Amino acid sequence: MILGEKLTFEYAAYDETPPVLTLKGVDITVKAGEFIAILGHNGSGKSTLAKHLNALLVPAEGTLWIKGADTKDAENTWRIRQTVGMVFQNPDNQIIATIVEEDVAFGPENLGVKPTEIRKRVDESLAAVGMSEHSLAPPHHLSGGQKQRVAIAGVLAMHPECIVLDEPTAMLDPSGRREVMETITKLNRESGMTVILITHFMEEAAQADRILVMDDGVLVMNDIPRNIFRQAEAMQKLGLGVPGVTELAHELRRRGLDVADDVLTIEEFMSDKAIKSLL
Amino acid sequence: MTKITIGQHYPTDSIIHHLDARVKLIGTIMYIVFLLFVNHYAGYGVAALFLTGIIALSKIPPRLIFRGLRMIVFILIFAAGINLFFTAGETVLFHFAFIRITLEGIMMASHMAMRLILLVMGSSILTLTTSPIQLTDGIESLLNPLKPIKVPAHDIAMLMTIALRYIPALAEEMEKIMKAQKARGADFDTGGLIKRIRSMLPILVPLFVSAFKRADELATAMEARCYRGDINRTKMKAMKMTRTEFIGMGVMICFGGLIFLTRLL
Ligand SMILES: Nc1ncnc2c1ncn2[C@@H]1O[C@H](COP(=O)(O)OP(=O)(O)O)[C@@H](O)[C@H]1O
Numbered sequence: 072m073i074l075g076e077k078l079t080f081e082y083a084a085y086d087e088t089p090p091v092l093t094l095k096g097v098d099i100t101v102k103a104g105e106f107i108a109i110l111g112h113n114g115s116g117k118s119t120l121a122k123h124l125n126a127l128l129v130p131a132e133g134t135l136w137i138k139g140a141d142t143k144d145a146e147n148t149w150r151i152r153q154t155v156g157m158v159f160q161n162p163d164n165q166i167i168a169t170i171v172e173e174d175v176a177f178g179p180e181n182l183g184v185k186p187t188e189i190r191k192r193v194d195e196s197l198a199a200v201g202m203s204e205h206s207l208a209p210p211h212h213l214s215g216g217q218k219q220r221v222a223i224a225g226v227l228a229m230h231p232e233c234i235v236l237d238e239p240t241a242m243l244d245p246s247g248r249r250e251v252m253e254t255i256t257k258l259n260r261e262s263g264m265t266v267i268l269i270t271h272f273m274e275e276a277a278q279a280d281r282i283l284v285m286d287d288g289v290l291v292m293n294d295i296p297r298n299i300f301r302q303a304e305a306m307q308k309l310g311l312g313v314p315g316v317t318e319l320a321h322e323l324r325r326r327g328l329d330v331a332d333d334v335l336t337i338e339e340f341m342s343d344k345a346i347k348s349l350l
Numbered sequence: 351m352t353k354i355t356i357g358q359h360y361p362t363d364s365i366i367h368h369l370d371a372r373v374k375l376i377g378t379i380m381y382i383v384f385l386l387f388v389n390h391y392a393g394y395g396v397a398a399l400f401l402t403g404i405i406a407l408s409k410i411p412p413r414l415i416f417r418g419l420r421m422i423v424f425i426l427i428f429a430a431g432i433n434l435f436f437t438a439g440e441t442v443l444f445h446f447a448f449i450r451i452t453l454e455g456i457m458m459a460s461h462m463a464m465r466l467i468l469l470v471m472g473s474s475i476l477t478l479t480t481s482p483i484q485l486t487d488g489i490e491s492l493l494n495p496l497k498p499i500k501v502p503a504h505d506i507a508m509l510m511t512i513a514l515r516y517i518p519a520l521a522e523e524m525e526k527i528m529k530a531q532k533a534r535g536a537d538f539d540t541g542g543l544i545k546r547i548r549s550m551l552p553i554l555v556p557l558f559v560s561a562f563k564r565a566d567e568l569a570t571a572m573e574a575r576c577y578r579g580d581i582n583r584t585k586m587k588a589m590k591m592t593r594t595e596f597i598g599m600g601v602m603i604c605f606g607g608l609i610f611l612t613r614l615l
């Protein structure tokens with residue numbers, strides 16, 4: 072689905088400071104239907120990488136193929152942006168229209184889809200994110216979580232095969248975060264949507280099939296969540312944590328309790344042999 | 351929520367809501383022009399009846415339409431006052447010092463007041479029954495014939511849509527910044543004009559910075575959703591001239607005819 076080889080990128084410097092490479096030879100592969108989480112401290116290049124995935128940026132060196140189409144080729148740009156949809160961090164700055172359903176229609180309208188077909192897609196997309204009853208609401212009356220779900224619906228209406236979400240929950244309260252995460256995981260499981268989730272929340276990343284960790288423009292880790300979070304110290308060096316329960320398990324191990332070092336959820340933790348024997 | 355109610359749209363499933371935005375735009379312009387031609391009270395009566403009919407059809411709670419009038423109370427009193435006191439007239443009803451009230455003055459003032467009230471109520475029906483996007487789409491479509499003389503119809507419409515979308519957001523943000531500055535001891539309410547304008551600077555600077563950041567992010571988000579101007583673009587709510595639309599235009603023309611008949615009275 073996505074194949075990138077030795078991607079490098081630098082932002083044009085607009086003052087004296089010498090340009091620094093934001094991506095330094097990133098290799099990335101994503102298979103159709105995968106749920107990938109990308110972690111990394113602020114400024115590690117996650118957003119820059121994300122913008123490459125739908126040709127908002129093109130690599131200076133290296134090549135990125137989306138379903139076999141080279142993103143550098145301007146002829147592919149629109150098809151790539153339709154194939155890989157993108158949801159951004161700030162829900163207020165990505166909703167264009169003044170009514171929910173008209174915003175969801177924006178993407179397919181740009182693609183030149185027939186009006187009757189757009190109507191159908193809008194209704195389906197709003198249903199998929201559970202926002203049907205708000206189809207006529209003005210966006211500024213919605214909660215943050217609802218706005219992000221509208222943004223996701225706006226992408227779904229373009230019938231993409233992959234959705235890239237750049238810290239979609241960073242500005243939300245806990246209930247909004249849960250709404251968005253439930254929507255994302257449902258899309259991945261039930262519709263087989265390929266999902267690439269950039270996040271700061273380790274609990275969210277733990278739900279992915281695979282985690283990529285970035286550090287200063289380099290992909291430094293690429294593994295299943297269990298193996299990533301087992302390395303709490305390495306993560307700490309990268310300025311990252313591990314999920315709360317995992318941290319607790321590690322702490323207990325250090326104190327001599329034989330808890331597994333790769334628990335990811337509270338349920339797993341509670342059903343761990345060592346914990347059970349304590350209760 | 352913010353007090354700003356520009357483009358306050360009140361969705362219902364009425365026939366007026368479903369009417370093509372272009373018809374509503376032209377209808378509103380016709381209505382305003384006809385009002386200017388009224389010179390007999392019967393004309394206002396006809397217009398008021400017509401308006402009542404439209405409001406009933408639109409299923410909009412009348413209080414929303416009257417709410418629009420609150421904003422113009424001041425203008426109304428001012429305009430009526432000027433006409434009342436400064437109309438030269440023969441039939442003096444009341445004279446005290448420099449105040450002279452004439453029958454003609456009262457007539458002019460009441461004409462003015464009725465015209466304004468009917469005008470504001472009529473045009474608020476347009477914004478209440480038409481979503482901003484439909485409105486701007488309508489304007490775009492009406493401006494389209496001007497494209498050959500380089501009128502960027504699509505861009506004007508997109509600009510208006512985005513402005514309407516972001517006015518409430520920016521107003522909210524301004525409130526937030528003002529509160530933050532007040533909490534730090536800023537004073538916006540006292541002092542002369544110059545001092546007050548200067549005290550606004552710490553608000554305007556962050557407001558502009560954030561507006562530009564928003565604009566940049568919004569542009570990226572639009573590009574990510576394949577926006578490229580009006581190339582190969584379609585509309586979900588396609589403009590359509592069906593029987594209802596032609597009947598609507600017919601009704602407007604009849605209304606105009608009635609208004610002109612009242613001039614003969
Ligand atoms: N538009 C830009 N112009 C110049 N430099 C930028 C721009 N956007 C990001 N950068 C720089 O690129 C680096 C990586 O940024 P980014 O990809 O946003 O990281 P992340 O999303 O992981 O926080 C940062 O050092 C940042 O300062």
Ligand SMILES: [Mg+2]
Pocket residue numbers: 117118119237238
């Ligand atoms: Mg980022």
